[in-house]
Amino acid sequence: MNPLRKQRLYALIAVLIGSLLATWLVVSALSENMNLFYSPSEILGVDIDENVIIRAGGMVKQGSIEKSKDSLSVRFTVTDYQNELIINYEGILPDLFDENAGVVVRGNLKTDGTFKAIEVLAKHDENYMPPEVAKLIEVKE
Amino acid sequence: MLENFNDLLYMDGNGLFVWFCMAFVILVLSLNILYAIKKKRKLIKLIRSS
Amino acid sequence: MIRVWNVTKRWFIEMGSPPLFYRWSSKITSWLGILAIIFLSVGLFWGLLIAPTDYKQGDVYRILYVHVPSAILGQSIFMFMAACGLINVVWRAKISGMMLKSAAPIGMSFTLIALVTGSVWGKPTWGTWWVWDARLTSTLILLFIYAALIGLYSSIEDKTKADRAVSILSIVGLAIIPVIKKSVDWWQTLHQPSTFTLTSSPSMSPEMYQPLLLCVIGFYLIFAFALTLNLRNEVIDRERSKNWVKQIFVN
Numbered sequence: 001m002n003p004l005r006k007q008r009l010y011a012l013i014a015v016l017i018g019s020l021l022a023t024w025l026v027v028s029a030l031s032e033n034m035n036l037f038y039s040p041s042e043i044l045g046v047d048i049d050e051n052v053i054i055r056a057g058g059m060v061k062q063g064s065i066e067k068s069k070d071s072l073s074v075r076f077t078v079t080d081y082q083n084e085l086i087i088n089y090e091g092i093l094p095d096l097f098d099e100n101a102g103v104v105v106r107g108n109l110k111t112d113g114t115f116k117a118i119e120v121l122a123k124h125d126e127n128y129m130p131p132e133v134a135k136l137i138e139v140k141e
Numbered sequence: 142m143l144e145n146f147n148d149l150l151y152m153d154g155n156g157l158f159v160w161f162c163m164a165f166v167i168l169v170l171s172l173n174i175l176y177a178i179k180k181k182r183k184l185i186k187l188i189r190s191s
Numbered sequence: 192m193i194r195v196w197n198v199t200k201r202w203f204i205e206m207g208s209p210p211l212f213y214r215w216s217s218k219i220t221s222w223l224g225i226l227a228i229i230f231l232s233v234g235l236f237w238g239l240l241i242a243p244t245d246y247k248q249g250d251v252y253r254i255l256y257v258h259v260p261s262a263i264l265g266q267s268i269f270m271f272m273a274a275c276g277l278i279n280v281v282w283r284a285k286i287s288g289m290m291l292k293s294a295a296p297i298g299m300s301f302t303l304i305a306l307v308t309g310s311v312w313g314k315p316t317w318g319t320w321w322v323w324d325a326r327l328t329s330t331l332i333l334l335f336i337y338a339a340l341i342g343l344y345s346s347i348e349d350k351t352k353a354d355r356a357v358s359i360l361s362i363v364g365l366a367i368i369p370v371i372k373k374s375v376d377w378w379q380t381l382h383q384p385s386t387f388t389l390t391s392s393p394s395m396s397p398e399m400y401q402p403l404l405l406c407v408i409g410f411y412l413i414f415a416f417a418l419t420l421n422l423r424n425e426v427i428d429r430e431r432s433k434n435w436v437k438q439i440f441v442n
Binding site: 149152153155156158159161162163165166169170172173174176177178180181184185187188189191 | 250436
């Protein structure tokens with residue numbers, strides 16, 4: 001390669017490294033804020049004001065969903081398999097809301113340790129399969 | 142096939158979401174192609190007139 | 192080895208000379224278009240009508256047959272553009288600058304498609320159109336980088352200078368790609384982790400990912416087709432005062 005081209009190549013590589021470094025700095029500075037939600041363990045440890053709106057997320061614990069018969073209110077437990085958080089919510093749940101499925105809730109933490117949600121979002125996993133296959137896997141387990 | 146056609150459009154109530162996406166994809170991709178064809182016509186005119 | 196390198200280099204330089212490129216690309220353009228339409232229609236027909244429904248999401252998961260390919264293309268077109276930028280800056284190859292410019296609107300279209308279809312998919316499954324999680328936000332930034340590249344291009348009059356500026360910006364912007372790719376692993380997001388990774392088998396049954404594969408190939412072909420159309424326009428636009436262009440169009 002002729003020297004001029006080599007020089008330009010090195011300059012470009014320097015530009016790329018600089019840009020990667022800058023991005024990395026921004027990303028690591030923002031890192032805490034880049035998480036969409038807190039897990040129950042993270043919430044349990046700290047003192048959060050009742051008026052602050054936060055997002056919490058985790059898995060819906062099996063058998064924990066209690067739906068009210070005469071209203072849209074629902075109560076369920078979110079777990080990260082270490083700690084749990086009880087969620088109260090009144091409203092329409094997304095289609096994918098289910099036991100053992102991921103969920104992200106937005107709301108505030110009450111002083112009694114329960115969470116009052118104003119929005120419930122369902123998180124879905126990266127697995128896709130036909131219903132028959134899903135049944136087979138369930139039987140095996 | 143024909144009686145299934147409505148099921149196909151409906152997709153358990155989510156058909157609107159799925160078909161909107163398909164229409165959007167086809168629209169954006171055809172706009173890209175059409176724009177290129179139009180531009181070519183314009184360029185040829187420009188070259189011929191110069 | 193050096194001989195092989197020199198021969199390939201010479202071949203690339205020749206094929207990239209505007210008149211020669213214009214001649215050989217005219218033969219492949221329509222083939223690219225035909226192939227793209229075949230792959231896309233078979234892939235989408237298979238994905239939408241034949242592939243089984245998902246055990247959890249039902250039929251709405253079929254949006255992934257356009258969402259996933261366009262997200263892949265949005266990112267890989269950017270990497271392609273950065274490669275063009277590198278060649279343009281280091282070797283000053285004229286055609287690579289034109290290629291970079293021709294690819295930008297297509298890459299932006301695919302990124303827009305990924306965002307819009309993702310949003311439409313999010314409403315029935317997650318329960319919201321949009322959420323500021325790391326994956327969605329970083330993809331939106333990619334869309335803005337595309338817009339910035341196109342804007343920068345049109346703000347510089349001298350085309351050679353514009354090529355160079357856009358080339359450097361494309362290298363700078365390249366840093367967003369690993370952030371998008373790894374965002375679902377680094378942070379807690381609403382968006383699910385990747386179904387397809389290089390290290391493990393896909394977490395999707397074969398009868399579902401076979402049509403997806405066709406769609407991805409179809410999207411790549413559509414990109415190649417649109418790129419060739421744009422690039423041919425760009426070539427005759429920039430060389431329109433040259434004799435070879437006049438010979439083709441003025442008889």
